[in-house]
Amino acid sequence: MEDVHYILKKYWGYNRFRSLQLEIIQATLSKKDVLALLPTGGGKSICFQIPALAKPGICLVVTPLISLMKDQVEQLKKRNISAAAIFTGMSYAEIDLILDNCIYGHTKFLYISPERLKTELFITRVQKMHVNLLAIDEAHCISQWGYDFRPSYLEIAELRPLLPNVNIIALTATATRAVKQDIQDKLAFKNPVVFQKSFNRDNLAYLVKRTDDKDGALLRLLNRIKGTAIIYVNTRKKTKLISQFLAKNNINTTFYHGGLDNTERTQRQDAWIKGKVRVMVATNAFGMGIDKPDVRLVVHLDLPTTLEAYYQEAGRAGRDEQKSYAIILYDEQDILELKENIEKEHPSIEQLKKVYQQLANYYQLAVGSHDNTAHDFDWEDFANTCRIQPQEAYQAIKKLESEGLIRLNEAFFQPAKLHIAVNHHDLYAFQVAHAIYDAIMKSILRLYGGELFSEFCTISEAKIAQHMQTNPATVTQQLHKLHQLGVVNYVPQTDK
Ligand code: ADP
Numbered sequence: 001m002e003d004v005h006y007i008l009k010k011y012w013g014y015n016r017f018r019s020l021q022l023e024i025i026q027a028t029l030s031k032k033d034v035l036a037l038l039p040t041g042g043g044k045s046i047c048f049q050i051p052a053l054a055k056p057g058i059c060l061v062v063t064p065l066i067s068l069m070k071d072q073v074e075q076l077k078k079r080n081i082s083a084a085a086i087f088t089g090m091s092y093a094e095i096d097l098i099l100d101n102c103i104y105g106h107t108k109f110l111y112i113s114p115e116r117l118k119t120e121l122f123i124t125r126v127q128k129m130h131v132n133l134l135a136i137d138e139a140h141c142i143s144q145w146g147y148d149f150r151p152s153y154l155e156i157a158e159l160r161p162l163l164p165n166v167n168i169i170a171l172t173a174t175a176t177r178a179v180k181q182d183i184q185d186k187l188a189f190k191n192p193v194v195f196q197k198s199f200n201r202d203n204l205a206y207l208v209k210r211t212d213d214k215d216g217a218l219l220r221l222l223n224r225i226k227g228t229a230i231i232y233v234n235t236r237k238k239t240k241l242i243s244q245f246l247a248k249n250n251i252n253t254t255f256y257h258g259g260l261d262n263t264e265r266t267q268r269q270d271a272w273i274k275g276k277v278r279v280m281v282a283t284n285a286f287g288m289g290i291d292k293p294d295v296r297l298v299v300h301l302d303l304p305t306t307l308e309a310y311y312q313e314a315g316r317a318g319r320d321e322q323k324s325y326a327i328i329l330y331d332e333q334d335i336l337e338l339k340e341n342i343e344k345e346h347p348s349i350e351q352l353k354k355v356y357q358q359l360a361n362y363y364q365l366a367v368g369s370h371d372n373t374a375h376d377f378d379w380e381d382f383a384n385t386c387r388i389q390p391q392e393a394y395q396a397i398k399k400l401e402s403e404g405l406i407r408l409n410e411a412f413f414q415p416a417k418l419h420i421a422v423n424h425h426d427l428y429a430f431q432v433a434h435a436i437y438d439a440i441m442k443s444i445l446r447l448y449g450g451e452l453f454s455e456f457c458t459i460s461e462a463k464i465a466q467h468m469q470t471n472p473a474t475v476t477q478q479l480h481k482l483h484q485l486g487v488v489n490y491v492p493q494t495d496k
Contacts (some may be wrong), residue, residue, distance in 0.1 A: 004029075007053050008046070011079045018043045020197045024169070025050050028133065033189040034169040035139070035180065037196040040312060041293070041319030044171040045072065048135035051169070052109065053081070057132030058102055060159075061111045064141050064150055065288060067266075069111040075291075076109055083109040086116050099125040114141075114152035117159060126159070131166050134159065136187065138288070139170035143182035148288075157188050167191070173312065204318045208328040214301055217329050218242075219249055222279065225325055227296030228272070231281045232313055234302035242301065243281040252278040258285035287313060293320035300328045303338055355396035358386040 004025055008014050017025075021043055024036045028051040038044050052059030063069050069085040076083035084098045084107050101107045103125060110129075116122055134156075136142075142153035160168075167190075170183050184192055211217040222229060231246075233239055239255035246253045254268045254277045271277045273292050280286060284304075298317040304310035310328075318324030383393045462472050476492070 002054050004050050004054055007050050011053070011081060012046065017046075020195050021047055024195050025054075027193050027195070028167065028169045029054060031167045032191045032193045033167050033184075033187070035183055035189070035192065035194045036169060036171045037180070037194070038171070038173060039197060040173045040315035041321075042173070042197055044137070044173075045075075047171060048133060048137075048169045049076070049081075049109070052133045052135070055132045057130040058107055059109050059133040059135055060126070060129075060131055061109055061135045061137060062114055062117070062153075062156055063111055063137045064114065064148075064153070065138075066113065067269075068137070068288065069113070071291065073109070073111055081109065082107050083111065085111040086122070087111075087113045088115055092121070095121060103128045114150065114155055117152075117155050123162065127162055131163050134163065134166050134168045136168060136170040138172060139183045139187070140172040140174035140179050142186045143179045154186060157186060160188055173315065203321050204314070204324050204326055206314060206326045208330065210331065211329055212331055214329045214331065215242075215245060218299060218301065219246070219251075221297065221299060221325075221327060222246070222251055225297045227278075228275070228292065228294055229279045229297040229299065230286070230295060230313075230316060231279060232286075232298065232300045232302070232304070233281065233283065236283055238301070239281045239283055243279075246279060246281070253281060254279075256280055256282040256286045258283065284309065284313065287316060290316065291319070292316070294322070295319065296322075296324050298324075298326045300326075303328065303330060303334050355386075355388070355393055358382075358388070 004022070005017075008017065020036070020038065024034060024047040027034050028048065036044060036047050038047075048059065048061065061069075061072070063072070066085075066087045066089075069087060073083045073085045082105075084101065086095050086098055098107075098110070099121065102110050112122070136153075136156060138148070139153075141148050141150040142156065143149060160166075168187055170187055172179075172183070180194065184194075209217065218231065231242060233242060236257040236259050239257050243253045243255035254271065256265060256268050260268070268277070268280070269286070269290070272280045273290070295317045298314050300310070300313070304313060314326030317326050383389065386393065
């Protein structure tokens with residue numbers, strides 16, 4: 001087996017591994033099933049590419065996006081590593097040839113979209129390949145609890161019996177508890193080991209600034225912070241408007257959203273990646289799989305939809321570990337909308353209990369109580385029967401689901417835990433977590449001058465506990481949880 005340091009130097013020219021890379025590589029080489037949670041830009045690709053290069057045989061890589069695949073294949077080829085990709089839209093003959101090369105040729109990496117895994121052509125051929133590793137990129141796509149669930153990812157487990165001696169490495173930048181567990185379950189992990197890098201990004205400053213003039217503030221930022229930038233907005237229309245505004249002010253810019261046709265999107269993305277365009281104004285359609293190391297600034301002109309999404313988007317800055325900025329600009333209106341959304345998304349305990357109870361009644365009425373299989377769940381019927389607004393029911397049910405009290409599966413409702421009485425502890429825990437998040441927001445927005453994610457502010461647990469009328473130990477525990485989720489950057493201070 002070739003030495004992994006030698007491989008790193010030979011193909012990438014790097015002298016040392018980043019933190020956890022070596023540990024992940026070694027565990028993968030020792031045939032464990034590995035789950036690697038590294039922040040965006042943490043260097044995930046090398047974690048499966050190096051073990052695959054160290055051994056004879058071919059590595060299968062499952063990736064959700066064609067663009068991601070093409071990009072990685074190109075990167076590998078540039079380094080003289082033989083790689084190929086199979087995705088929807090290729091002809092039978094093309095695929096046939098690629099698969100032949102994987103069996104008889106020297107292909108080291110085969111990238112494949114999850115939809116292709118179950119085709120007969122692939123299934124018969126893959127068993128003839130000398131597969132040395134199965135790598136699952138963006139592994140959170142397998143979990144309904146994640147923000148980017150792709151049902152086709154569930155098919156991956158069916159590959160395992162065909163490749164009984166092959167271990168898995170699953171990689172993601174998402175690290176919520178439920179998603180971590182789900183990835184291991186759904187991929188049928190046998191000899192599991194989980195690596196999780198601290199999601200603190202020392203080189204990345206998170207700032208939240210209040211302003212009554214977002215356009216002006218944006219211009220000043222772009223003039224002060226040199227280098228490539230991404231500006232995120234919430235609507236397609238705004239991408240164009242902001243881009244036009246910046247262009248008028250002599251800033252080299254383009255815009256990107258899901259409504260543009262494929263060619264146009266690729267052209268704009270390429271121009272930005274190659275540095276021909278400095279500033280990309282985009283909706284959240286722009287992002288996954290974009291490996292541009294030198295993004296110096298990510299600005300959100302609208303409040304991000306979820307904190308997890310924010311973390312991903314902000315994390316596109318500073319992948320080269322150089323000083324970079326993630327900045328939210330907000331105004332009065334944003335705060336009003338945020339408050340409204342939080343209230344909507346966090347129904348009161350009474351409301352939850354009511355919906356939970358009604359759900360139990362409804363389920364018994366509709367399908368009988370001893371049946372354990374999944375059943376169609378009719379939202380409108382449910383809301384009608386219970387005489388509540390569908391929207392109200394939806395929010396409450398989502399909340400119950402996110403707390404693991406019930407399982408709700410796209411179109412059907414699975415009463416896995418329905419017969420367990422409402423667990424007051426869990427409800428309490430999430431009420432506290434929400435209260436803490438709220439308290440942190442409030443304390444930082446109000447007490448600490450509006451720098452929501454500042455690196456420099458010290459938050460006192462005692463103060464928050466007092467504010468929430470709870471004890472500091474609970475606050476500390478919940479802060480750890482929020483930290484794990486990447487919501488806050490929490491570094492406990494010890495008494496000197
Ligand atoms: P991720 O998939 O975790 O977002 P990538 O695998 O795309 O990250 O890596 C991000 C960047 O960091 C890439 O440009 C990669 O070449 C670089 N990189 C990865 N590992 C190292 C290392 N050990 N030393 C220097 N640069 C590295």
